[in-house]
Amino acid sequence: MVEGFDIVKNPEDVPFYAGLLLTSYSLCQAIPSMYWGVLSDRIGRRPALLIGLAGDLATFVLFGLSKSFTWAIVTRSLNGVFAGNSAVVKSVVAEISDDSNRPRMTALLPLMWNIGVVAGSAVGGLLADPANQYPSIFGRCEIFRTFPYLLPCLVGSLTTAMGLFVGLFKLKETLVIPPVAAVPEAQENGAATESTPLVVQQSPEQQQSMLALLTPTCRRVLTINVLMCLAISMYYHIYSMFAASPPRDGGLGFNTQGIGISLAISGLVVIYLQLVAYPKLVQKYGTLRCCQIGLLGMVPVFFAIPFLSLLSARVEQFVANRVPVDLLVSQSWMSPAGLEYGMLWILLLALLLARMVGDILAFTSINLIVSNITPTKTTLGAMNGMQQFSSTCTRIIGPMLSGTLWGWSIKHKMVYPFNSHLVWVLCGVLIAVSWKMAMALPSSVNVFASGHLPRSRQ
DSSP states (O other): OGGGSTTOOSGGGHHHHHHHHHHHHHHHHHHHHHHHHHHHHHHOHHHHHHHHHHHHHHHHHHHHTOOSHHHHHHHHHHHHHHHTTHHHHHHHHHHHOOTTTHHHHHHHHHHHHHHHHHHHHHHHHHHSSHHHHSHHHHTTOHHHHHSTTHHHHHHHHHHHHHHHHHHHHTOOOOOOOOOOOOOOHHHHTTOOOTTSOSSOOOOHHHHOOHHHHOOHHHHHHHHHHHHHHHHHHHHHHHHHHHHHSOGGGTSOOOOHHHHHHHHHHHHTTHHHIIIIIHHHHHHHHOHHHHHHHHHHHHHHHHHHGGGHHHHHHHTHHHHTSSSOHHHHHHSOTTSHHHHHHHHHHHHHHHHHHHHHHHHHHHHHHHHHHHHHTOSOGGGHHHHHHHHHHHHHHHHHHHHHHHHHHHHHHHHHOOSTTSSTTHHHHHHHHHHHHHHHHHTTSOGGGGSOGGGGSOOOOO
């Protein structure tokens, strides 16, 4: 898409402008995310969600009409602003669920996100520039020749339009705001009587503020969330570079097919873990314990993954495409090279699966804990907004930090841990610190603190 803008003078400029476009979306999503939560606490979840969906629908279609970089970055930034209300969704899920189904419903959120990412990428790749990709079908459509990226945006907007339709006609308000006690007319006029109280009592919901929410437990939970989000965002950015880099640079030497297969196989377990395994584990061990187990399980994974480069170096002629794939298949798996190649894949998939399990246990649990420690339902949006803001910020910092450290480490060839292991060691340290902090959390985070408030309207 960026290549078609006049601002790009040569192919070397594409990564810079593409990164600028992505960063603008993330920044504009992060900044207002906290205020979306606060807004939903004041006007209700339903209006906040509907405003966000309508804005997302309009700005995404406008993004598809981009013919200049300026138009693209403005519309993409506005799209990020409206996408920041995802914290409101977490609040709704917490309010319409109870202790018997809250873990399962919370686990659905990251699952839907992962499905959307995969489906969105496929739609974008298959439907971009349809006039040239499918001339027999769209060749005569002038609108798709003028706006080659409008079709994938229109198709992607269908899910948003469906959500907006359901929200308008099916979704009911989930936030019950206690009524404010009426003030006597004499008191409004400034006249005091013998029955006028010296101090007007306010409900706990009215007394809460953003600063009041930042209790020691809340600060600890948000810090854990920031550290592990930073580590995981670094991992997602660095894995493809690590897998594609040659073993002499500390990588695996995989081609794009090998990278895709490794990610696809490890991702197959997500649905089972989210929908089946996680709710059972929470019921048996509790939310906090699942979070601690997930964090602890990821620590050795991050330290171990870069050592696979040593094994890859022994079979470099196979995994770096120096020998055709069909020749690899013809080799006996009982040969030393065949055994080492098979062992490389077994160890890699085992580590990726272990990281996936830890990821699901830790992240789903921390989402539950954030809802659990919120004192009242009328501050649930603000709390989820703070979590969303911190998580989005790490998705901006993580890729830049990991990319910079990876390039520096393979360029300078220093000793361990400042060699190609540097990024992985940092990820492991961040997760280890998160685990240490999680071990100090009180068991009260297992209980939905605001559950004693009146149930929402279903």
